[in-house]
Amino acid sequence: MKNLILLLTLAMFACVACSTEATTQQEQPEATAEANVEEETPVKMVYPADSVAEDGSSYHGLRISAEGAQPIAQLTSMMADKAEIQTKIEGTIDECCQKKGCWMTMTLDNGEKMRVRFKDYGFFVPKDAPGKMAVIDGRAYTDTTSVDELRHYAEDAGKSQEEIDQITEPEVSIAFEATGVVIK
Numbered sequence: 001m002k003n004l005i006l007l008l009t010l011a012m013f014a015c016v017a018c019s020t021e022a023t024t025q026q027e028q029p030e031a032t033a034e035a036n037v038e039e040e041t042p043v044k045m046v047y048p049a050d051s052v053a054e055d056g057s058s059y060h061g062l063r064i065s066a067e068g069a070q071p072i073a074q075l076t077s078m079m080a081d082k083a084e085i086q087t088k089i090e091g092t093i094d095e096c097c098q099k100k101g102c103w104m105t106m107t108l109d110n111g112e113k114m115r116v117r118f119k120d121y122g123f124f125v126p127k128d129a130p131g132k133m134a135v136i137d138g139r140a141y142t143d144t145t146s147v148d149e150l151r152h153y154a155e156d157a158g159k160s161q162e163e164i165d166q167i168t169e170p171e172v173s174i175a176f177e178a179t180g181v182v183i184k
Contacts, residue, residue, distance in 0.1 A: 060123045061118060061119065061178060064180035064181075066090065072092075075140060088136070088137040096125055097153075097156045104125055106134070106136075115145070118181070125181060135182040142174060143175035147167055
C-alpha cells in the first residue's frame, strides 16, 4: 500500500511539472525579426544594431512610431493647466549629454529649453544627435531643477567653468521623461 501511495504521489508531481513546463513554453512568444520590430520592450543598449530603420531613423528605448506625434510647439499649450501629461511630440534636438548621451534638450515654443531624460536611465541617444529631428514618447511634467543639477548638466554639455559658475538659481520648467525615442 505504501508503494502504491508513493507511486501515485510521484506520478502526480510528474504531471504537474509537465503541465507547468508546457504552459511556460506556450506563454513565451516566438522570437522573429518581425516581432522584434513591433514589441515594446526597453532596449538596454546605447545603439542596438537592430534599431536602425531602412530610412536611417534610429530607435532608442521602447519601439515607437512617429505616427501621431504633435509638434513640440504645441506642448506648452497642452500643459497649460496640467502638472503632467502622457504625449508623443516631435522636434529638433538642441543638445545632448556629451559623456554618455543620457539626456537631451529641445526648445519649446516660448524659447525655453526642455530637458528630456530617459526612463529608468535605461537607454541613451547618440552624442551626435543635436540638430536632428526626434520623436519622443512619454511623460511631460512641470519640474524644478536644483542649482547643483543644472551645474552638473552644464558640465556634461561641455560648458566652460565661467558658464557653470553663472548658474545660481533653480529652474522651474517643463521636462520630459521619454520611454522611447526615434531619431530621424
